[in-house]
Amino acid sequence: MSARGERYAGGRWRNWFFGFVLVAALIGAILHWGEVEGFAALVERARPGWLGLAFALQLSTYVSVAAGWAAVLRRAGTPQRLPPLIRIAITKLFADQALPSAGMGGNVLxxxxxxxxxxxRGTAVAALIISMIGFYAAYALFAIIMLVLLWFNDRATPLMAGLVTLFLCVALAIPGLALWLRSRGSEPLPAWLERIGVVRSLLDTVAESPGDLLRDRALLTRVAACNALIFLADAGTLFACLRALGTNASFGASFIALIMASIVVTLGPIPLGLGSFEATSTATLRLLGVSFEAAFAGTMLLRLLILWLPLVPGMILMRGAMKRPPSVPHPSGASGGSARDDHR
Structure with a gap:
């Protein structure tokens, strides 16, 4: 296929994908507009100091995501500045929440x-795989810690243990699949899989990632640490939201509720986790001694910060990504993409 044809096909694919994400997010926002309107009342009665801390913690999550990618790109010899990576982080997290795909929605993006x-392209795929490994490593560790904390507080139930076990299977399966595809290299797939163009394309793409990056344990540890900071910042945000509303909940309770609600959203098919996150977080906080009213209000304020406020910049940045022309492989066969100063 000619470069012009590749540009056309790539642009059409990008428009369909990005458009689907935007439609999913818009439908979710419209169906739950009543919740968005109710957030204004919560903000009005929140303590400014704690609310400011919650907002700062949420900003730090995007920096942590970008820092993990920056570590991979720096190790690969193609360092990038944080600002463009932070913009990508906003669109990726937006896509992850808009598409019900176990946190995988923004990986193609x-x-x-x-x-x-x-x-x-190979370095970009390596950044994707390493970020997935780091994300699920931190996620799985915190899921186990959460279950242990519930057990020590005599609050663990068979349902919670079952959810954590199921999640751990997912946490091992997703990066494991990526590493398996990488280890196969260019080996042929079974005939029935070869006929699926998307699978063949995925294998070809994953096979291009540099193996030395995937074997760098220090790099994997740094990326996992960056992802761990994201979960801690989200738990801290819930803690600050509860304090902003005058509730003396502990950080431990906020951490347990955040991880449990995140697991339910990860395993569920609902775009944006609408309803499932709120119900799980509220029920978990209530189980840990927080009043229902405070648990529900704190969770709603958390969702304002982690979902609804980033929705607008996420849509704007994604629309910008749709308008940007797709990169075309370099004539030598390496995918060089567009000029580096395109992001300025």
């Missing part, structure tokens, strides 16, 4: 946008 700022 990540590779596409990294290539758009001049990162080679």
């Amino acid at each position: 990540l590779v596409d946008q990294l290539r758009g700022i001049g990162v080679e």
Whole structure:
């Protein structure tokens, strides 16, 4: 296929994908507009100091996501500045929440946008795989810690243990699949899989990631640490939201509620986790001694900060990504993407 044809096909694919994400988010927002309107009352009666801390913690999550990618790109010899990576982080987290795909919705977007700022395709895929490993490593560790904390407080139930076990299977399966595809290299797939163009394309893409990056344990540890900071910041945000509303809940209770609600959203099919996150977080906080009214109000304020406020910039940045021309493979065969100064 010619470069012009590749640009057309790539642009059409990007428009369909990004458009689907936007429609999913808009439908969710419209169906739950009453909740959005109710957030104004919560903000009006919140303590400014704690509310400011919650807002700062949420900003730090995007920096942590970008820092993990920056570590991979720096190790690969293609360092990038944090600001463009933070913009990509906002769109990726937006896509992850809009698409019910176990946190995988924004991964395709990540590779596409990294290539758009001049990162080679193999390095972009390596950043994707390493970020997935780091994300699920931190996630799985915190899920186990959460269950242990519930057990020590005599609050663990068979349902909670079952959910954590199921989640751990997912946490091992997703990065495990990516590593398995990487280890196969260019080996042929079974005939029935070869006929699925998307699977064949995924294998070809994953096979391009540099193996030395995936074997760098120090790099994997740094990326996992960056992802761990995200979960801690989210738990801290819930803690600050509860304090902002005058509730003396502990950080431990906030951490347990945040992780349990996140697991339910990860395993569920509901876009944006609408309803399932709120119900799980509220029920968990109530189980740990927080009043129902305070648990529900704190969870709603948390959702304002982690979902509804980023929704607008996420849509704006994604629309910008849709308008940006897709990168075209370099004639030599390496995917060089567009010029690096395109992101300025």
